[in-house]
Amino acid sequence: MTAALDRRPVSAAPTEPRPRAAIEWGPALAGAVRKLDPRGLVRQPVVFVVWVGSVFSTVLAITDPSVFGWLIAGWLWLTVLFANAAEAVAEGRGKAQADTLRKARQTTVAYLLDGSEVPAADLRPGMRVVVVAGQVIPGDGDVVEGIASVDESAITGESAPVIRESGGDRSAVTGGTTVLSDRIVVEITSKPGETFVDRMIALVEGASRQRTPNEIALNILLSSLTIVFLIVVITLQPLAIYSGAEQSLTTLIALVVCLIPTTIGALLSAIGIAGMDRLVQRNVLAMSGRAVEAAGDVNTLLLDKTGTITLGNRQASEFVAVGAASEAEVADAAQLASLADETPEGRSIVVLAKERYGLRGRELDSAVFVPFTAQTRMSGVDLPDGRQLRKGAAGAVLAWVRAQDGPVPPEVGDVVDGISAAGGTPLLLAVAHGGSARVLGVIHLKDVVKEGMAERFAELRRMGIRTVMITGDNERTARAIAAEAGIDDVLAEATPEDKLALIQREQSGGRLVAMTGDGTNDAPALAQADVGVAMNTGTTAAKEAGNMVDLDSDPTKLIEIVEIGKQLLITRGSLTTFSIANDLAKYFAILPAMFAGVFPGLDALNVMRLSSPESAILSAVVFNALIIVALVPLALRGVKYRPASASAMLRRNLLLYGVGGVVLPFVGIKIIDLLVSLIPGIA
């Protein structure tokens, strides 16, 4: 497993899905044979009808043997097998991940506070266990005492350890992860067998897969089409007898199987499983398929500013000199003051000084770094030559300068206000030397919108999705950033209650809302949202409230989740259209084969000029079976999705899968006919 190492990727480019092995047909076919049990097939009415047809045609082939009869029976069984294999392939892809997860579940012993041992399987919610360095955490829970670094790679694939501590938003630990240092006391929150890992295993294996609302609706439409075609063929026989063209049962079964929507019927569950799998590949776990579907319908995206829209931290964008100081002097002082400052802001000052003023890093022997504290609200450096450089919040630095009777140039106030107004943060830079202090200038820190975000938001707008930025900043700052990133709306100085209220307001207008969150106070909003993506770094409460968990804790992924949801529905719709469009060619193959003997005029319908009636019917059946195999990769991958307006997407997919679905089988059946007609007894 590989995953992005950076918790907060700088680029907004879609995260690379984990690489996938090629489709493993071997185990899939074994699975397909196991799935031939009709009790399981009843759930898929279309495949079940093919199964019944296969049984009948086999009996007919035995009682009245012929090459044609056996070939039809064989290919009908293959059709069922291919349909089963499609599902098995999709399920197989989750197996590898499930196996890794199972290893994580192997903890057997837990240590209670009094030092006694209990089997992990006996842990109940509310029990407290002690976990020390090197031990595996026996179950899901919250840290109630202590702090530790934890290796969560078993679940997230992320090798860098994370900090878990009691209280706050980083208290949740997951069973199966390993404590690397220190000692923590964990209060268990889940019952055995219902832990996060257990749920993950069930999800990736598709074992607990519930069919989603849209899948059910589509299944109903397909069932109804199946019934129509059953009636069409059952009533065709009396009409054929009346016309003096009685058909063999084998031919009628072949016609039914060709007409009913086998392609989509066979691939429907594979599409659903693959949709979930595509999320898993991106390290997102959806707790239900319903949530994945809802993601495609989302109208409003609530995005946290920090980490999603902007880089996690503010960055220096310019040095403004005040008083007698020159800009170069400010840059030089700012760099010196920040060389030892390991905060992102400090590093960004060094970077700016280098990029804009060509100042290289210097070795500062015997300089004393003054770190930032909440009391001083300043940081800086004391140089060997006696100079003291300080940077920090305007008020703190001004107080420091005034305390040494230093002058404050009148324009400082204007510069500071100007930067604030533009949505930035002003850092004042001052120097004290030989008992006198003075303000040198102001460092302008600003939120940097991630590269590519504006384009992605424009895409979302074209897809009809409104974006709302959530931030604790004041309204003015928020608006400035929103305008730069191309966000539609902002919720400034947002409290959790505000978030919840916003979601309810949107929903009352019939909109579906998606959001991300990690804190306990996000839980109500996560639960209220139609798609709530909890960060894996977040609290248990947040993870319980959301219906998806992002193991990479990357809020930007919300956009990808929406796209995967859409892609899932598009794949279903496109293959349904394709499947139904195929029927036209099959009629043109089978009807003349059935009736041209009695009504020679009907041979005019044999536009493909198929070589014989048997060959025509067999070719249609073979095409019908092979197209399932051919489309399995598409079903697993999902049809190509490019963000566009609904009409553009409809036009494209109709052309590709509607018109393509009409034309392709004419070509395919003709080619198969050329091969099939070589079989003795068919031509």
Next chain:
Amino acid sequence: MSSTAASWLQVALLVAALVAVHKPLGDWMARVFTTDPAPQPPKWPFWWRGGGGHWRVERLVYRAVGVDADSEQRWPVYLRSVLAFSLVSVLFLYLLQRVQQWLPLDNGMAGVEPGSAWNTAISFVTNTNWQGYSGESTMGHLVQMAGLAVQNFVSAGVGIAVAIALVRGFARSGTDRLGNFWVDVTRAITRLLLPLATLAAVVLVLGGVVQNLSSGTDATTLAGATQFLPGGPVASQEAIKELGTNGGGFYNANSAHPFEGPSAWVSLFQVFLLLVIPFSLPRTFGRMVGDRRQGLAIVGVMAGLATASLALTSWAQARAGGAALQLAGAATEGQEVRFGGPLSALFGTATTLTSTGAVNSMHDSYTPTGGMLVLANMMLGEVAPGGVGSGLYGMLVLAVVAVFVAGLMVGRTPEYLGKKLGRREMTLASLYVLVTPVLVLTGTAVAVATDTGLSSLLNSGSHGLSEVLYAFTSASNNNGSAFAGLSANTPFYNTALGLAMAFGRFLPIVLVVALAGRLAAQGRAPVTAGTLPTHQPLFVGLLGAVVLVVVGLTYFPALALGPLAEALA
């Protein structure tokens, strides 16, 4: 003027008239069925006056039925009202036919046989107006006026009411109320059908359609023979026969009879009458859902399909085979020379596309391709533009199916007019699509598989099959036109076709009203750039294609053995 030019001109005239009328008529219907603001009735005459948006004459009806006209119904109640009303209508009409010989104005007719009476009762209540009997020799004037003509009005009213209920389902949100059936059906008659039918009847009388209570006269023909000419209240019944897309003729020869369709322009006027309400209802739909473009899209699909069908039928009829026919200009068998080929094709197309079933020429005598096309028109499910009301609700259900598949292709849970199409909605729509094919194909299969069914066939081979297929298609789709060549007044056909008509009418109505209830209860999703636009040409084309594909895939095999085998022979 050449006959080609004349045929173009009459189509152009018809289209122009429909375009001109559909706006005011559609808007008027929207007003009639939108309770507030209540349309204020004219101050004259006295019996129109009434308070609260109801006309006085309507209040009388409500009082007689015993309903509170100001309370709306939930969908099960609305549905029960439709079904109860229809059941009572069937019983009344059956009884009236059985006892007509003891009632006044019996015109010397005997009581109608039970089988035929049941079939006719169902037929007229379901707006099918299939006639297994010969009008002028079976029904007295009282049955014609108090029974058949009344059903012509109310069965059309029921169709409109159900369509309006479905439109309300789309237009409303978050409510369990669909309106009041009794108010809807009453207003459909008092404010729409009665005034229009009266106007139309006057025009028809001016055009030479008879209107009297005479029991007929004996006339001496030019050749000196004596002929009995039955008279009756024809014009009054003829008007609503077309306007309500009923189609049950006063005479057996229907609109081909010189007293029912005396001249070419009267026949063209009849075509206008049978098309005018179905083509105006989409406008009403657009108005009521607050987006006229949606209505325009629906009418666009209807008009597109109708135009294509008319063009194909006219072409098929004009290129009829054989030197003699070509010399005459087209197929002329079974057609009235005073109408001519093009007008016959126009009437035939319009009557089968609208569930009317009136005829001014005999479809049995059409060329095989022409016959197949009028048959296929009905197989479309009577949606282009379909019967009054039933055409709109049929097309809207197909639009739901089209939106479902297309909506998936744009990556959203499909929604039509802001209504999500989930499991329940799709169950109802899927079953709707299922009903008629099952009835048509099962009926046809049973008929050709049994000796009783086969014994009524006057033709053998493909043409015989076409006749049976036509009968069941016509009955199940509530069209009522006959291919002839089939002696349908037998116990088997009276029963089987009666069942086909009843199920073909009421099963879809049950599903539509239930669907309306589901839709009205939903909220409304907002329209965004990600929503599938259902008012653009792309969707119009898609919906047209869905209609054709559903029909094509269902009926292709049956058509292949019937008219297609005949056409390609």
